[in-house]
Amino acid sequence: MSHRRFDDNFICALTWCFQPACMLHQNHFQYTNEELKQIALGKQTWRHELAVDSQVDVLLDVDKSSGWLKGTVKAVDGDRLSVEFLDSDPEHDKIVGRWSTHIAEADSKTKKDSEWRHATFLGKTDVVCDVYDGNEWLEATVFETVDKQVQYGRVIPMCFVAFRVYREKGRKLRQDERGVYEGYG
Numbered sequence: 045m046s047h048r049r050f051d052d053n054f055i056c057a058l059t060w061c062f063q064p065a066c067m068l069h070q071n072h073f074q075y076t077n078e079e080l081k082q083i084a085l086g087k088q089t090w091r092h093e094l095a096v097d098s099q100v101d102v103l104l105d106v107d108k109s110s111g112w113l114k115g116t117v118k119a120v121d122g123d124r125l126s127v128e129f130l131d132s133d134p135e136h137d138k139i140v141g142r143w144s145t146h147i148a149e150a151d152s153k154t155k156k157d158s159e160w161r162h163a164t165f166l167g168k169t170d171v172v173c174d175v176y177d178g179n180e181w182l183e184a185t186v187f188e189t190v191d192k193q194v195q196y197g198r199v200i201p202m203c204f205v206a207f208r209v210y211r212e213k214g215r216k217l218r219q220d221e222r223g224v225y226e227g228y229g
Contacts, residue, residue, distance in 0.1 A: 090149050091142050096120060099150035102127055102140055107178070112153035134195045165189055165203050170222075175205050183209045183227070 098117045119126035123142040175184040184205040192202045208227030
């Protein structure tokens with residue numbers, strides 16, 4: 045056969061799935077919810093232990109981008125967890141399933157990023173960084189870092205940036221009270 049649509053690995057995997065001795069066949073392709081929970085609990089006991097005030101990392105999709113944020117469980121209704129993100133706007137708070145792939149153990153996805161953000165930006169100005177403007181990544185300069193109070197008394201650490209980088213040489217240089225820069229804003 046000169047024009048093969050599937051490689052040998054695919055055929056082998058497909059054959060294995062449909063062998064009568066495989067686990068799926070032995071259980072008639074069905075597991076009860078309780079059996080699925082028992083299988084999951086064997087490797088992820090932390091999920092079973094989630095309760096009010098537990099910390100958890102949650103994958104969020106916001107404005108064409110996604111990322112992990114650390115949140116706090118504020119309510120539990122069976123396997124539904126109401127999660128609040130203290131370092132983010134309340135509009136991002138959400139309800140997630142205890143068994144969802146969009147949650148992970150606290151700090152397993154967010155620790156390095158959180159430490160980097162605090163070490164790089166907290167209380168600092170004139171830091172050059174890359175910022176996504178909704179269409180592309182651009183160099184920018186942090187002008188100010190503040191704690192901004194938003195809804196429900198929540199305080200969010202924020203960086204105010206300008207899409208400009210202060211340089212002595214470059215294309216289309218401009219000047220303001222801080223010095224000579226390349227960029228806009």
